[in-house]
Amino acid sequence: MSTLESQTIQKPDAETKARHWRRPHYNVVESAEAFEISVSVPGVNRSGIDISVDGDVLTLEASRGEAPNGWKALRRELPQGDYRLALKLNVPINESAIKAQVTDGILGLTLPKSEEVKPRKIKVS
Amino acid sequence: MKLIRYEYPQSPSVSAFNRLFDLGAPTVERFGSLFDDFFAGADQPAVDLYEDVDNFYARLELPGVKKDAVDVELENSILTVSSVVASESKDAAKQYRFSRSITVPEGVAFDKVDASLTDGVLTVTLPKAEARKPRQIEIK
Numbered sequence: 001m002s003t004l005e006s007q008t009i010q011k012p013d014a015e016t017k018a019r020h021w022r023r024p025h026y027n028v029v030e031s032a033e034a035f036e037i038s039v040s041v042p043g044v045n046r047s048g049i050d051i052s053v054d055g056d057v058l059t060l061e062a063s064r065g066e067a068p069n070g071w072k073a074l075r076r077e078l079p080q081g082d083y084r085l086a087l088k089l090n091v092p093i094n095e096s097a098i099k100a101q102v103t104d105g106i107l108g109l110t111l112p113k114s115e116e117v118k119p120r121k122i123k124v125s
Numbered sequence: 126m127k128l129i130r131y132e133y134p135q136s137p138s139v140s141a142f143n144r145l146f147d148l149g150a151p152t153v154e155r156f157g158s159l160f161d162d163f164f165a166g167a168d169q170p171a172v173d174l175y176e177d178v179d180n181f182y183a184r185l186e187l188p189g190v191k192k193d194a195v196d197v198e199l200e201n202s203i204l205t206v207s208s209v210v211a212s213e214s215k216d217a218a219k220q221y222r223f224s225r226s227i228t229v230p231e232g233v234a235f236d237k238v239d240a241s242l243t244d245g246v247l248t249v250t251l252p253k254a255e256a257r258k259p260r261q262i263e264i265k
Contacts, residue, residue, distance in 0.1 A: 043245065
C-alpha cells in the first residue's frame with residue numbers, strides 16, 4: 001500500500017509554458033525500511049534526471065532529449081515532452097539517504113523512512 | 126511532398142481502437158490505457174516513425190524490457206516487435222506480453238535492417254534501398 005499521494009503542482013512560471021511535460025507511470029512498494037518507487041522514463045539516461053525534495057514534496061524531472069538532427073517525423077504516436085512527477089510525502093523520509101538509479105528506462109528510487117517512523121520492537125523486561 | 130503509406134497494425138485488437146483517439150492529436154496524452162484496463166490482452170506500444178536521407182527509423186518505448194526479451198521480425202514488409210516480459214517481485218511473478226506491427230515504408234533494404242535498445246527505447250533502423258535515395262545527377 002502506498003502512503004504517498006500524487007499531486008499535480010501548478011507552477012505558472014515561464015519555464016513550464018515553454019516545455020511540455022508528461023507524467024510518467026510509476027509504482028510504489030512499501031517495505032518496513034523504505035519506499036521503493038519505480039518510474040517509467042524511457043529515453044532518459046543518467047545525466048538527464050533531476051530529483052529534488054522541497055519540504056514534503058519530491059519532484060522528479062527527466063529530460064529525454066530530442067530526436068537526432070535531420071530526422072523528419074512521418075508519424076508520431078508517442079507523447080512528446082519531458083517527464084515530471086511530483087509526489088507528496090506524508091511519511092518522513094531520510095532525505096540524505098535517497099538512492100536513485102536508472103536502468104533500461106526505469107528509474108528506481110529508494111526513499112528510506114526516517115528513524116522515528118520505522119517499526120520498533122520493544123522488549124518486555 | 127511524397128506520401129508514404131502507413132497502415133495500422135495487422136491485428137484488429139482493442140488497442141487499434143484506442144488508437145483512433147490519437148488521430149490528429151499526437152501531442153495529447155493517450156486515451157489508450159483507459160481501454161486497456163478494461164480489456165486485457167496483448168498490449169500494442171506506440172510507434173514513432175522517422176525518416177532521414179539514408180534511413181527510416183521506427184521508435185518504440187519499452188521501459189524495463191531487456192534486450193534479449195525483444196523479438197523484432199520483418200516479414201512481407203511488415204515489421205513486428207513483440208516480447209513477453211516477466212517481472213518477479215518478492216511474492217508475485219507477473220508476466221505481460223505486447224506486440225506491435227507496422228507496415229514498413231516502400232523501398233527499404235530488408236537485409237540491412239538493424240535494431241538497438243538504449244535507455245528503454247528501441248530504435249529500428251530501416252535503410253533505404255540505394256535506388257530510393259536522392260541522387261545528384263551530373264550533367265555531361
